[in-house]
Amino acid sequence: MEHVVFYFFAGVSVIAALTVVFQSTAIYGVLSLIVCFGAMAVLFFQLGAHFLAAIQVIVYAGAIMVLFLFVTMLLDPESERFPSNRLVKTTILALPVAAFLALLLLQALAESWPTLDVGQEQTGRIETIAAYLFRDYLLPFEITSILVLAAIVGAVVLVKRSD
Amino acid sequence: MPYNFENGFWVLILFPLLGAAVNGLMGKRFPAGMVALIACFMSGLSFLVAFGTFLQFSNLPGESRVLSKHLFTWIESGNFVASFGLLLDPLSMVMILIITGVGFLIHVYSTRYMREHPGFYRYFAYLNLFIFMMSVLALADNYLMMFIGWEGVGLCSYLLIGYYFDRKSAGDAAKKAFIVNRVGDAGFILGVLLIFRTFQSVEFIPVFEQVVRRFPEAEASFGILSAIALLLFVGAIGKSAQIPLYVWLPDAMEGPTPVSALIHAATMVTAGVYLTARSAALYSRTPEVLALVASIGAITALFAALIATVQTDIKRVLAYSTVSQLGYMFIAVGVGAFGAGIFHLFTHAFFKALLFLGAGSVILALHHEQNLFKMGGLRRYLPITSLTMWIGTLAISGIPPFAGFFSKDEILAKAYESPLGSPLLWALGLVAAGLTAFYMFRLMFLTFHGRGHHEKHPPREDSNSVSIPLLFLALFSLIAGWIGLPPYLGINRFEHFLEPSFRYQYQHGASETAHTSELLLASVTILAAVLGIAVSYLLYVRKPGTSGKLASRFPSVYRILERKFYVDEIYDFLVVHPLYRLAVRTLWRTIDVRLIDGTVNGTGSFFQAWGHLLKRIQAGYARIYASWVLWGALLVILYCYFSLA
Amino acid sequence: MVPITHYLMLSAILFALGALGVLINRNIISMFMCVELMLNAVNLAFIAFSRFLNQVDGQIFVFFVMIVAAAEAAVGLALIVLFFRDKSTLDVDQANSLKW
Secondary structure: OHHHHHHHHHHHHHHHHHHHHHOOOHHHHHHHHHHHHHHHHHHHHHOOOHHHHHHHHHHHHHHHHHHHHHHHHHHOHHHOOOOOOOOHHHHHHHHHHHHHHHHHHHHHHHOOOOEOOOOOHHHHOHHHHHHHHHHHOHHHHHHHHHHHHHHHHHHHHHHOOOO | OOOOHHHHHHHHHHHHHHHHHHHHHHHHHOOHHHHHHHHHHHHHHHHHHHHHHHHHHHHOOHHHOOEEEEEEEEEEEOOEEEEEEEEEOHHHHHHHHHHHHHHHHHHHHHHHHOOOOOOHHHHHHHHHHHHHHHHHHHHEOEHHHHHHHHHHHHHHHHHHHOOOOOOHHHHHHHHHHHHHHHHHHHHHHHHHHHHHHHHOOOEHHHHHHHHHHHOOOOOOOOOHHHHHHHHHHHHHHHHOOOOOOOOHHHHHHHOOHHHHHHHHHHOHHHHHHHHHHHOHHHHOOOHHHHHHHHHHHHHHHHHHHHHHOOOOEHHHHHHHHHHHHHHHHHHHHHOOOHHHHHHHHHHHHHHHHHHHHHHHHHHHHOOOOOEHHHOOOOOOOOHHHHHHHHHHHHHHHOOOOOHHHHHHHHHHHHHHHOOOOOHHHHHHHHHHHHHHHHHHHHHHHHHHOOOOOOOOOOOOOOOHHHHHHHHHHHHHHHHHHHHEOOOOOOOEHHHHHHHHHHOOOOOOOOOOOOHHHHHHHHHHHHHHHHHHHHHHHHHHHHOOOHHHHHHHHOHHHHHHHHOHHHHHHHHHHHHHHHHHHHHHHHHHHHHHHHHHHHHHHHHHHHHHHHHHHHHHHOOOOHHHHHHHHHHHHHHHHHHHHHHHO | OOEHHHHHHHHHHHHHHHHHHHHHOOEHHHHHHHHHHHHHHHHHHHHHHHHHHOOOHHHHHHHHHHHHHHHHHHHHHHHHHHHHHHHOOOEHHHOOOOOO
């Protein structure tokens, strides 16, 4: 059962990712990415990270991707068709990526890794996360609040029309 | 006395510096009158302080006539200390009076002479700076500070010779003066270093005291003192235009005439004599070097006088005359008669400045005509100039009772009777004295007598600012000698006054001679002068064509004299040309262009080539940059993989 | 039980796809989305290891990555809007004035 769930959602996420990469219209890319994130949320859940799975759906797929969607709609890229890249350069540029991937796969298959330990499903519970977040990682957590604030102010300042 | 000059005399060096600063920095915006006023006022004030100091100074008892003023410590390094201090003793007092007095008169004269020239303020700024530097030279209490003044006057001389910088000849003359002086200055500074090495000090009085203690007797053979004296003398040769470094002074006449009068006749060129006299403690203990000094002085005196007899440019005659008279001063110091040398320096400052200023007045009246043979008959048009220049001529020719007679007579007498002197020196000096009278009278006859061609545009005497300095200088040319009477006439007050300055001197035996023989010597001197005058009268007044006939009779002699013994050509061939070739071929075309420029340019083009190659990476495309980032990440991962595995 | 290798391979595949997308897409929004994809691939690896090592820290890091991603999205999208206003295009190759 676990294998079925994993392979199904892994397949969904890969297909969605492929669509994101090779789409010709940005709006399809945004929608595919939401699908991809949803599939990954399931995998997070399967790995016991319940809280993060929820966050993935609410914040990522919900908030951030909606922002993308808005911007995409706002800028109306329909008027602009990008011919999928036919530059010879891009092929050369993509080579390291392929090599990178090949290397990692090779590495992953060459070693025999132990299977995941089951039974430690408590790690992903909200109270565990909260305990860490507000005790051990309190300072970084507070600093991220400043980061977010700065991002908000920055976005407003940037986009605001001066005239 | 409202002001105590004993402690405050040092302010006299500040006024000209202030004037130079004001005129040099802001003079461009001032009207010409104000520039002249500032410059004259500053040098006049300086003279007033000097004169006031002199009045108080001469009231002091003889042995306390050495005032020193430490202003600040200039360099202090280990046991080496060079202070910025002034030393006022009779010797520097005389120098200061000449510098500021003649300097002030020449400032006044310049206000008229330089009126039409552009860069009026520049001229006066340099002139004031010169007065400052010369005062520093004269008042320094150590060799190093003297060297500052020494270099400073050299700089001012360079700037003023090249004052008409739009004329190539002026620029060349300035460079020549500067470069030839460098040769001498190298000797000077080496001498100073040797002094420090030997005595651990560069200050006059401590050095001289050590000299007296460590060298009670004169050096029998060439030793350390001789080396020092010789090196200092190299500096003196350069500055005072003696053989073999005299060549710059005649060319220096490219500068404005008042500059020739002040710097290249009255003050700066006598610095070498002053240096030698100042170092009397050293020189009097090195008879070998003194012999060299006297010989060079005598040869220069004769040599320059010979050249002067055929020059046609009024200023060049005077320039060679200056070289010749400086030779006299070196004869004097060379026979150990330092006081006599300074006495001649003192009288010469007046009559040579007078002659130069008179020549300037003539040149001005004739609209910058300097050729003697195009003058003539100017007596009627320029009465004051004529009168004053005649006084100067009589003075330089050594006719009593004019100033030059007393100093020249004393030098010749000392050259004969001093234990260091010899009849040969005396004879050389005597011939030079006759020649001096000859060429000076030649100059005067050609300029003021005979027939001129000035009826169309009658030249006329210029304003008071020209004639007043002439009259003052003429007065001094007449009376200045009377303070140094020879023993058969009275007391030599001048030498007596100077005595405290030469108290460290080593006395070479007594030089007592009977009055009768001194009188005889003096008569011979006068006779030589009269003979020169007579020949001159014969050649240029009685039979005006004779000189030309003589010249065509002995063409080779005339040519050699006219071309100044080919000294310039010889120097050109021996020194200038090889150096020039070395500079152009080896240093410039090979080392500089190929090696140095090649290295610099090669470095540049090396990086340029690499830049051309590498700039392709920075194409401006974000995606290409991203691929480089990924390539980098890939390399890191590969490294980790293989190093861990 | 699914071996950790499989999670890691999935993470690698998604990361590589994201990187490929960054390189071959000319649309600046698409590029940006591919960057988000890469971030998520890394998140997956973090969580897999967190589970494997039985430690919560990996999940905390994922939490921080998400916060940074949110901030980045806000600023990045603002920049995209500015870029579009300036160039009237979303073609990233038009942003090439910063070069030799």
